[in-house]
Amino acid sequence: MNKSQRVFEVSRTLLAILISLFLAMIIIFLVSETPGKALWLFLFGPLDSLRHFGNVLELMIPLLFTGLAISVMFSASQFNLGAEGAFFIGAIGASFIAVNWHLPPVIHPVVAILWGGLLGSLFCGLPGFMKVKWGSSELVSSLMFNYIAFFFGLYLINYFLRDVNAGAMVSYPFQKSARLIKLVPRTRIHFGIIIAAVMVIITTYFMYRTRWGYRIRVLGRNERFAGYAGINTNSAILLSQVLGGFIAGIGGSIEVLGLYRRFTWQLLPGYGWTGIIVAILARNNPAYIPVAAFFLAYMRIGADIMSRSTDVQNEFVAIIQGIMILLIAADSFLAGYRHKMVVKEARKTQSGGAA
Amino acid sequence: MDQFFQIIFSSEFGYGVLRVTTPILFATLGALISDKAGVINIALEGIMLISALAGVIFSAMTQSAFFGLFMAVIFGALTGFSLGYFSLNLKTDVILAAIAINFIASGGTVFVLFLVAGDKGISSSLASKVLPKVNIPGIENIPGLGPVLSGHNILTYIAFLSVFIIWFFLYKTPLGLRIRAVGENEHAASSVGISVVKTRYIALVLSGVMAGFGGAYMSMGYVSWFSRDMTAGRGFIALAAEAMGGAHPVGGMLTSLLFGFFDALSNSLQLLKIPFEFVSMIPYLATVIGLVIYTVQKTKQAKRILEQEKT
Numbered sequence: 001m002n003k004s005q006r007v008f009e010v011s012r013t014l015l016a017i018l019i020s021l022f023l024a025m026i027i028i029f030l031v032s033e034t035p036g037k038a039l040w041l042f043l044f045g046p047l048d049s050l051r052h053f054g055n056v057l058e059l060m061i062p063l064l065f066t067g068l069a070i071s072v073m074f075s076a077s078q079f080n081l082g083a084e085g086a087f088f089i090g091a092i093g094a095s096f097i098a099v100n101w102h103l104p105p106v107i108h109p110v111v112a113i114l115w116g117g118l119l120g121s122l123f124c125g126l127p128g129f130m131k132v133k134w135g136s137s138e139l140v141s142s143l144m145f146n147y148i149a150f151f152f153g154l155y156l157i158n159y160f161l162r163d164v165n166a167g168a169m170v171s172y173p174f175q176k177s178a179r180l181i182k183l184v185p186r187t188r189i190h191f192g193i194i195i196a197a198v199m200v201i202i203t204t205y206f207m208y209r210t211r212w213g214y215r216i217r218v219l220g221r222n223e224r225f226a227g228y229a230g231i232n233t234n235s236a237i238l239l240s241q242v243l244g245g246f247i248a249g250i251g252g253s254i255e256v257l258g259l260y261r262r263f264t265w266q267l268l269p270g271y272g273w274t275g276i277i278v279a280i281l282a283r284n285n286p287a288y289i290p291v292a293a294f295f296l297a298y299m300r301i302g303a304d305i306m307s308r309s310t311d312v313q314n315e316f317v318a319i320i321q322g323i324m325i326l327l328i329a330a331d332s333f334l335a336g337y338r339h340k341m342v343v344k345e346a347r348k349t350q351s352g353g354a355a
Numbered sequence: 356m357d358q359f360f361q362i363i364f365s366s367e368f369g370y371g372v373l374r375v376t377t378p379i380l381f382a383t384l385g386a387l388i389s390d391k392a393g394v395i396n397i398a399l400e401g402i403m404l405i406s407a408l409a410g411v412i413f414s415a416m417t418q419s420a421f422f423g424l425f426m427a428v429i430f431g432a433l434t435g436f437s438l439g440y441f442s443l444n445l446k447t448d449v450i451l452a453a454i455a456i457n458f459i460a461s462g463g464t465v466f467v468l469f470l471v472a473g474d475k476g477i478s479s480s481l482a483s484k485v486l487p488k489v490n491i492p493g494i495e496n497i498p499g500l501g502p503v504l505s506g507h508n509i510l511t512y513i514a515f516l517s518v519f520i521i522w523f524f525l526y527k528t529p530l531g532l533r534i535r536a537v538g539e540n541e542h543a544a545s546s547v548g549i550s551v552v553k554t555r556y557i558a559l560v561l562s563g564v565m566a567g568f569g570g571a572y573m574s575m576g577y578v579s580w581f582s583r584d585m586t587a588g589r590g591f592i593a594l595a596a597e598a599m600g601g602a603h604p605v606g607g608m609l610t611s612l613l614f615g616f617f618d619a620l621s622n623s624l625q626l627l628k629i630p631f632e633f634v635s636m637i638p639y640l641a642t643v644i645g646l647v648i649y650t651v652q653k654t655k656q657a658k659r660i661l662e663q664e665k666t
Contacts, residue, residue, distance in 0.1 A: 031470060079450050134650040137598065139397065139450065141646055143591040147639040155632035276454060313469050318462020325455035330445035 016327035045305030054187025065251025066275025073244035084272025085149035090116030090249030120249015128241030190258035369503035376615025381569030382593030392558030398453035400590025401460030406570025431567020
């Protein structure tokens with residue numbers, strides 16, 4: 001992709017975001033009695049205190065992981081939607097180690113996170129395995145696995161880890177040594193954000209600077225071509241799914257060890273689904289994932305703040321997100337301009353070559 | 356174990372199987388039509404949710420269950436149409452477009468539910484209507500079979516009738532032939548003058564109509580209210596059922612019944628002392644196992660054909 005095309009893609013994405021935000025505005029004005037206040041809180045609420053801005057960064061951490069995971073899996077053109085389940089099962093695995101094992105401080109979370117990552121990679125690897133071995137649709141099987149992970153995870157927590165004295169469906173408290181340290185006082189921003197940043201760098205390096213990353217990207221562009229070029233497509237597919245699952249799994253582990261004292265989820269957290277939007281916004285490029293994750297986290301927190309003190313419900317973010325995906329993923333959206341631009345460029349290089 | 360068999364062979368259980376199969380069957384037929392046109396419709400889940408809410412709202416507004424059903428189907432068709440617009444006109448990847456529609460459906464239904472019912476979880480404050488149950492004279496009185504087959508919601512009968520209608524439509528009408536041609540080989544189809552885009556639009560709208568019926572059944576038959584995310588993955592299960600059914604209406608019906616069986620089983624087993632988490636897992640686990648068996652079978656078959664060609 002040359003420079004002007006990249007500029008075009010970025011401005012196209014920005015335009016799609018602007019249109020979605022404009023729609024958000026219309027919805028707010030339609031349903032709210034105090035539209036001015038609602039809109040203000042939605043757009044600037046996250047900036048009004050350190051605590052609120054901290055919330056944005058806290059929410060950004062899981063989105064970074066699931067966004068990265070999905071960008072790797074989607075780069076191979078595999079619609080594996082298992083990031084949701086891998087995140088959940090990773091969190092459960094880490095909780096078991098955090099509750100039951102006794103290890104020194106730094107080693108404890110490392111072991112728990114790696115265990116969560118391993119479970120996640122198995123979880124996302126399974127649909128990939130079924131795909132390369134038997135050709136079962138990874139889309140359908142990963143969706144089913146998400147439900148299985150959810151119910152099986154709840155079973156494990158409720159029958160093996162449940163604290164009967166707690167009065168709610170929660171696990172025993174984690175060992176102190178397993179929890180991640182907080183970085184910024186008066187917020188809940190934890191060490192996970194640093195791990196996430198490192199993961200972004202490693203994943204970008206892997207996808208764009210190593211042989212295997214290249215193979216995965218070629219495969220995603222055109223599986224048949226990759227096969228002709230001598231790439232073992234099956235192992236590249238498997239590798240991308242296992243890696244994606246690993247990233248989602250450590251994401252889940254880090255989320256529970258960083259934010260909570262016990263395992264408390266009774267529902268799938270939904271970060272796997274939001275991760276899809278993150279990956280689409282970032283065009284599956286790991287380097288852009290932080291921008292996309294920050295943006296979505298900001299929007300979510302803005303909507304939460306808005307719904308707490310006005311009559312607009314925060315679910316309207318889901319509508320905005322859906323419209324954003326539709327516009328950004330629409331190849332023909334502004335395609336006329338792109339076509340004109342490409343033709344113009346081609347003319348320019350042609351006349352340049354002739355002269 | 357005795358208790359287990361008592362449950363399975365009771366007529367209540369048989370009745371329950373048909374009852375829970377209905378929404379899956381509608382969605383499976385929806386998946387079938389779009390798959391025949393060469394489009395994977397994973398928006399079925401979202402379409403069912405939207406239709407379920409539309410049915411509740413409009414039946415409460417007009418106090419007519421059938422008008423609610425009508426609007427549910429219209430909304431299903433419209434959502435199918437918009438999936439077509441984004442994937443066919445704007446060239447969005449159809450899977451991503453469907454994921455977006457599922458997002459909009461999941462959040463949007465809760466958003467609208469709060470606006471009309473003042474509650475984010477359930478629509479019980481709306482006086483919505485339920486579609487009538489039908490007793491079939493004659494069959495009604497047969498011992499054993501009567502209680503299983505008779506007295507169902509009218510949509511249950513429509514669902515099983517649709518299996519035949521869809522079969523006839525796909526295999527015996529010119530439009531059905533066009534749909535299958537487009538799905539089989541779009542270049543060949545367009546070379547003989549079939550409009551690929553138009554045919555896929557029709558298939559997606561019809562797919563939306565079927566999911567619309569399924570959604571209406573969820574909120575106006577299965578239960579008498581709308582609750583958030585009430586479809587609980589049935590649209591996704593339908594995709595598996597359609598694939599396992601060999602992309603044929605009758606096969607789809609049989610696999611839907613199989614999932615219905617496991618779904619009903621998970622409802623009944625809660626009476627026994629099995630952890631509910633395990634029981635809730637059954638339909639999804641059955642889906643995966645079924646999918647594996649089906650695809651293993653298919654790869655074996657493909658290998659056999661390949662070997663035959665060699666010799």
